[in-house]
Amino acid sequence: MAFLPFYIPKQKRLKVVIAGGGYAGMAALTVLSRYAPDADITLVDPHAQHLKITHLHESFRYPLSDLQVSFTDLAKRFDFRYIQAKLPMEKDALQQCQSDKYLVVNEEVVHFDYLLITPGCGNRDYESVEGVLSLQDFMTTSGSDLLSNSLTKQDADSEQTVTVVGGGATGIQFLFEIKQFLHRRRIKSKLRLIHSRERLLEQFPTGFHTYVESRLRDLDIEFYPNTYYQNQQDNKIFLQNKQTKEKFELPSDLSLLFLGKKQENLFEANCFGQVVIDCKPLANIFVAGDCSHYNSIGSNSLSAQSAVRKGKLVARNILRHSSILHLLEPYLHQELGYVVSLGHADAVGWLASQGNVISGMPALAIKELVESQFDLLLMGIDTYVV
Numbered sequence: 001m002a003f004l005p006f007y008i009p010k011q012k013r014l015k016v017v018i019a020g021g022g023y024a025g026m027a028a029l030t031v032l033s034r035y036a037p038d039a040d041i042t043l044v045d046p047h048a049q050h051l052k053i054t055h056l057h058e059s060f061r062y063p064l065s066d067l068q069v070s071f072t073d074l075a076k077r078f079d080f081r082y083i084q085a086k087l088p089m090e091k092d093a094l095q096q097c098q099s100d101k102y103l104v105v106n107e108e109v110v111h112f113d114y115l116l117i118t119p120g121c122g123n124r125d126y127e128s129v130e131g132v133l134s135l136q137d138f139m140t141t142s143g144s145d146l147l148s149n150s151l152t153k154q155d156a157d158s159e160q161t162v163t164v165v166g167g168g169a170t171g172i173q174f175l176f177e178i179k180q181f182l183h184r185r186r187i188k189s190k191l192r193l194i195h196s197r198e199r200l201l202e203q204f205p206t207g208f209h210t211y212v213e214s215r216l217r218d219l220d221i222e223f224y225p226n227t228y229y230q231n232q233q234d235n236k237i238f239l240q241n242k243q244t245k246e247k248f249e250l251p252s253d254l255s256l257l258f259l260g261k262k263q264e265n266l267f268e269a270n271c272f273g274q275v276v277i278d279c280k281p282l283a284n285i286f287v288a289g290d291c292s293h294y295n296s297i298g299s300n301s302l303s304a305q306s307a308v309r310k311g312k313l314v315a316r317n318i319l320r321h322s323s324i325l326h327l328l329e330p331y332l333h334q335e336l337g338y339v340v341s342l343g344h345a346d347a348v349g350w351l352a353s354q355g356n357v358i359s360g361m362p363a364l365a366i367k368e369l370v371e372s373q374f375d376l377l378l379m380g381i382d383t384y385v386v
């Protein structure tokens with residue numbers, strides 16, 4: 001058993017329930033299994049597989065199954081129990097949970113000493129409309145199948161128009177993969193990007209926008225900034241100019257919506273990751289990942305990087321809290337960088353400081369390095385230094 005400072009295990013076998021097997025949940029699980037291999041851990045998740053969502057745009061190149069890891073296999077690797085279920089995430093019920101120390105999952109009473117909540121952000125709900133796809137569709141079917149099926153319904157000889165809506169990190173990563181996919185498949189097509197703001201990738205340094213905009217021009221991708229998407233009907237997309245309010249339509253055989261996630265159920269936490277309700281921390285209920293906001297100087301960004309760091313921290317804090325000393329560690333992690341891929345051979349990102357913008361193969365290599373760290377973690381090899 002590996003040694004964790006300030007953790008002196010008690011005699012009792014620790015019971016931990018983790019709700020959500022995404023980046024934060026899996027990171028926490030690997031830490032628990034490393035420092036407390038005899039702990040009784042239950043993971044509850046509505047899906048059968050962990051999805052490596054940061055790679056999702058690559059499903060135009062690889063089968064979706066390459067990005068999924070079955071929870072049953074992970075349960076064997078890390079010795080935990082997996083229950084396929086969706087837990088209600090009501091804040092009011094948590095105070096009751098703190099005093100009861102049990103949950104009812106699929107009509108079974110599951111007792112715990114500690115509960116960790118990591119359900120991520122909710123996805124936006126879209127009505128299913130012919131000719132429109134959203135992120136949710138790509139989570140169940142690979143990009144290559146979705147695009148091939150949607151576009152083969154059209155006349156093969158005529159030029160197809162594909163519209164990507166949303167110039168955030170997800171929309172941009174999908175856009176460049178789609179461009180390369182259409183080229184590989186020799187599909188006669190026109191590609192355009194619609195974005196509601198002036199600048200692409202707004203949360204990042206301006207260099208990101210400048211670089212991506214020049215790549216759009218090189219690849220002949222039409223760009224409409226300051227434009228709101230309204231709807232898609234009969235091979236047309238309906239839009240509105242944000243500044244002039246003028247409404248207009250453009251031909252579009254397929255529209256792909258990447259309008260961002262909604263943080264619908266956000267849990268406040270103290271700097272140790274314990275859920276805070278009515279200004280009081282719940283000692284045995286922790287939270288991590290996109291659904292959490294820690295009251296600390298550490299980064300609360302919606303990124304896999306923060307989710308993993310929070311997940312690992314709360315797992316250590318659960319063990320320390322269960323121990324004799326009760327010495328917990330505050331969350332201090334700052335983002336180390338962020339890279340947005342632009343197809344299989346290009347990327348733009350920042351590293352160490354926001355002023356240090358990098359692009360091309362070096363940026364892509366960093367993205368791959370960071371993502372392979374998480375892949376290794378899922379295999380039981382922890383290479384995270386910070």
Ligand SMILES: Cc1cc2nc3c(=O)[nH]c(=O)nc-3n(C[C@H](O)[C@H](O)[C@H](O)COP(=O)(O)OP(=O)(O)OC[C@H]3O[C@@H](n4cnc5c(N)ncnc54)[C@H](O)[C@@H]3O)c2cc1C
Pocket residue numbers: 019020021022023024025044045046047050051053054055056057085086087088089118119120121135170288289290291302303304305306307339
């Ligand atoms: C397409 C895309 C690309 C991205 N690329 C990057 C990137 O390159 N770099 C980066 O740093 N970040 C990236 N992000 C953001 C990153 O993926 C998230 O910040 C990260 O996944 C958050 O981790 P999490 O554990 O909080 O949630 P998630 O990873 O979303 O996991 C949540 C888990 O909880 C489960 N769950 C949901 N509801 C319940 C419930 N009620 N009960 C039980 N379980 C539940 C879900 O099934 C899921 O398994 C990307 C996001 C997307 C969508």
